[in-house]
Amino acid sequence: MFNPYQTKSVVIRKIIKESSDAKRFVLEFQDKEYAKQFDFLPGQFIEISIPGFNEAPFTFGSSSKNKEFFEIAVRDVGSLTSALSQMKVSDEVGMRGPFGNGFPMDLLKSRNLLLVSGGCGFVPLRSVTEEYLDRKDEFEGKLQVFYGARSYDDLLFKDDFEKWLGAGIDLNLKVDKQDKSCDSSKFKCDTGLVTELFGKVDLVERPVVFICGPPLMAKFVIQELDKLKVEYSDIYISLERRMECGLGVCEHCAVGPYYVCKDGPVFSWDKIEWIPGII
Amino acid sequence: MTKRKFYEFINFLQKDHKVYGPILDKSSKRLLIEEIDNPEVVVLDGKLTYYSFKRLFFPACETLFKYKNNKLKEPDFNYHKQVALGMTVFDLKALNLYDQVFAKDPYYQSRRQETLVIGYSIVGKRDVESEMIFQSKYEEHILEHLKFDIFLEIADIEELGVNGSEIEVFTGSYRGQEILNDFNYRKHEHIEYVGPIREEGLDKDMVKVWKKLKKNYLKTIWEELGKRCIECGQCAIVCPTCYCFRIDDEPSLSKGEGKRNRCWDACMYHEFSEIAGDYRSLSSTAQRMWFYFYHKFVRVPEKYKIPGCVKCGRCTDVCPVGIDFMGVLDRILKS
Numbered sequence: 201m202f203n204p205y206q207t208k209s210v211v212i213r214k215i216i217k218e219s220s221d222a223k224r225f226v227l228e229f230q231d232k233e234y235a236k237q238f239d240f241l242p243g244q245f246i247e248i249s250i251p252g253f254n255e256a257p258f259t260f261g262s263s264s265k266n267k268e269f270f271e272i273a274v275r276d277v278g279s280l281t282s283a284l285s286q287m288k289v290s291d292e293v294g295m296r297g298p299f300g301n302g303f304p305m306d307l308l309k310s311r312n313l314l315l316v317s318g319g320c321g322f323v324p325l326r327s328v329t330e331e332y333l334d335r336k337d338e339f340e341g342k343l344q345v346f347y348g349a350r351s352y353d354d355l356l357f358k359d360d361f362e363k364w365l366g367a368g369i370d371l372n373l374k375v376d377k378q379d380k381s382c383d384s385s386k387f388k389c390d391t392g393l394v395t396e397l398f399g400k401v402d403l404v405e406r407p408v409v410f411i412c413g414p415p416l417m418a419k420f421v422i423q424e425l426d427k428l429k430v431e432y433s434d435i436y437i438s439l440e441r442r443m444e445c446g447l448g449v450c451e452h453c454a455v456g457p458y459y460v461c462k463d464g465p466v467f468s469w470d471k472i473e474w475i476p477g478i479i
Numbered sequence: 480m481t482k483r484k485f486y487e488f489i490n491f492l493q494k495d496h497k498v499y500g501p502i503l504d505k506s507s508k509r510l511l512i513e514e515i516d517n518p519e520v521v522v523l524d525g526k527l528t529y530y531s532f533k534r535l536f537f538p539a540c541e542t543l544f545k546y547k548n549n550k551l552k553e554p555d556f557n558y559h560k561q562v563a564l565g566m567t568v569f570d571l572k573a574l575n576l577y578d579q580v581f582a583k584d585p586y587y588q589s590r591r592q593e594t595l596v597i598g599y600s601i602v603g604k605r606d607v608e609s610e611m612i613f614q615s616k617y618e619e620h621i622l623e624h625l626k627f628d629i630f631l632e633i634a635d636i637e638e639l640g641v642n643g644s645e646i647e648v649f650t651g652s653y654r655g656q657e658i659l660n661d662f663n664y665r666k667h668e669h670i671e672y673v674g675p676i677r678e679e680g681l682d683k684d685m686v687k688v689w690k691k692l693k694k695n696y697l698k699t700i701w702e703e704l705g706k707r708c709i710e711c712g713q714c715a716i717v718c719p720t721c722y723c724f725r726i727d728d729e730p731s732l733s734k735g736e737g738k739r740n741r742c743w744d745a746c747m748y749h750e751f752s753e754i755a756g757d758y759r760s761l762s763s764t765a766q767r768m769w770f771y772f773y774h775k776f777v778r779v780p781e782k783y784k785i786p787g788c789v790k791c792g793r794c795t796d797v798c799p800v801g802i803d804f805m806g807v808l809d810r811i812l813k814s
Contacts (some may be wrong), residue, residue, distance in 0.1 A: 201583075201589075202585070203585050204583065204584075205741075206553060207728075209550075251546035251549045251550070251735070251739065252546070252730040252737055255726060256741045277756065278755050281755075292549070294551065415758065440701050440754055440758075441752065441754065441760060442752055442753060443750075445724075446723060447583075449580060449581070449584070450723060450724050450744070451722075451723040451728075451744075452723070452744070452752065454759070454773075457777055457778055457781055476696045477760050477762060477766055
């Protein structure tokens with residue numbers, strides 16, 4: 201019988217410092233046959249395992265079109281993330297997954313997309329962005345990004361920004377406090393909250409919105425979208441919950457009638473907005 | 480089957496099984512499920528055990544993997560043969576749910592395969608009338624929806640003589656038939672398992688609560704219960720259907736070695752929903768109370784089409800602040 205708790209070994213091929221406390225890990229399967237049939241969707245997640253430090257869920261940060269490797273980005277906030285951030289190139293970790301549903305990428309074939317994110321929440325949206333670029337010929341829609349962080353240093357994936365701008369992505373950045381690096385950057389970056397971008401920036405026409413970030417941010421973003429008469433069924437949010445098993449059994453990630461690990465982590469807002477404490 | 484024969488049967492099973500069943504704990508005066516040495520101490524009087532039988536199938540803590548040099552070692556799933564003796568109809572209903580919840584779980588399934596399930600029920604004096612009640616009540620309407628290997632229909636305990644034939648024996652599996660035949664006891668009747676859902680459709684009481692709770696957060700009820708509940712989690716521990724768990728590593732003193740364990744959890748605990756940054760989506764006791772009921776009466780019925788509560792009442796019995804869980808159901812229905 202298949203053991204769903206057994207992990208597959210992945211090797212760290214590259215570590216890129218993204219901010220003062222966040223790193224991006226480029227991971228590669230040791231089992232090359234397994235790697236060939238491995239696939240995922242932006243927004244899905246995996247459990248990363250380091251024996252002695254438990255497991256923790258991470259979303260993919262790269263495009264699924266890369267078959268050689270996949271990426272995650274990690275902020276050092278707990279025991280596993282701390283252990284992970286001390287690891288070196290060629291070290292091995294375990295993983296199981298992918299789990300969950302992912303973002304509905306096919307909507308981009310006919311619709312414009314707005315990504316709204318804060319802090320580390322941008323990781324799965326980078327996966328969406330990279331996937332969008334890799335499948336550009338399939339998609340008619342434009343891509344607009346609202347991305348905020350505490351400081352310019354805390355913005356992840358800055359190395360990608362130029363490439364994204366070049367590809368016609370409308371990138372709008374916000375940092376919480378006045379920051380010289382933000383003011384002097386060549387990107388559209390200013391001080392304030394992500395929600396302040398609504399009203400200031402012309403929104404792409406009739407957008408589908410993907411949100412991932414702190415619950416408080418998500419709450420205010422949805423209020424803004426409501427004002428702009430964006431349908432709840434066009435708003436997709438990736439929820440963060442404690443996911444122990446990833447199989448819809450352990451109950452930790454249940455929200456109302458759903459399991460974030462199986463039915464999510466991405467939900468359209470009309471499905472879940474009535475659930476108490478949802479964000 | 481006579482009482483004497485029944486004791487012989489337990490002895491027969493003990494040859495290659497560990498037999499677990501209800502035994503009276505003298506100090507606490509509670510019925511506990513322990514490994515049976517002397518068959519005569521087994522108590523089958525229709526009363527529920529303090530804890531449920533779930534630990535025999537899904538232990539309070541079990542090792543999923545041992546790890547060495549940071550590699551998880553696949554376990555051999557070699558569990559000893561055991562007998563779960565004296566499971567009531569409530570306990571068997573809970574087992575129906577577990578069989579579905581853990582259908583793809585190799586740990587549960589391996590243990591389940593090695594477990595002989597012996598259920599029982601008590602009927603009143605054996606006169607023609609009760610015989611008929613039994614026939615219609617259990618045989619046709621209940622037993623065929625329960626999974627057991629052997630089921631014992633025991634006549635009123637006061638009447639249980641040594642030589643009479645007071646225990647009616649039913650089988651629910653080939654394994655049950657085989658083991659009785661090996662014991663050279665052939666007076667048993669087979670009941671074919673037809674699945675957990677009755678012919679007349681879904682459990683009506685279940686559907687009523689399910690509909691009521693599905694999209695309504697009954698604030699008054701949960702907040703009132705939230706003020707009383709002290710989050711001890713005992714209701715979840717004794718509950719035969721609660722199966723929340725967490726996975727934790729337990730490093731040993733040797734570097735890179737240890738165990739990855741799966742242990743019961745309880746949604747009443749405040750850290751149950753905690754994620755990085757100390758954020759808790761279930762932020763109050765009231766919300767966790769709601770979560771407990773919502774799991775049993777909405778999520779389980781939606782997923783498995785059977786109730787997530789077997790109404791055994793162990794939760795109410797154990798609650799140190801006197802929450803009447805059945806009473807809560809009544810309030811939900813009346814709200």
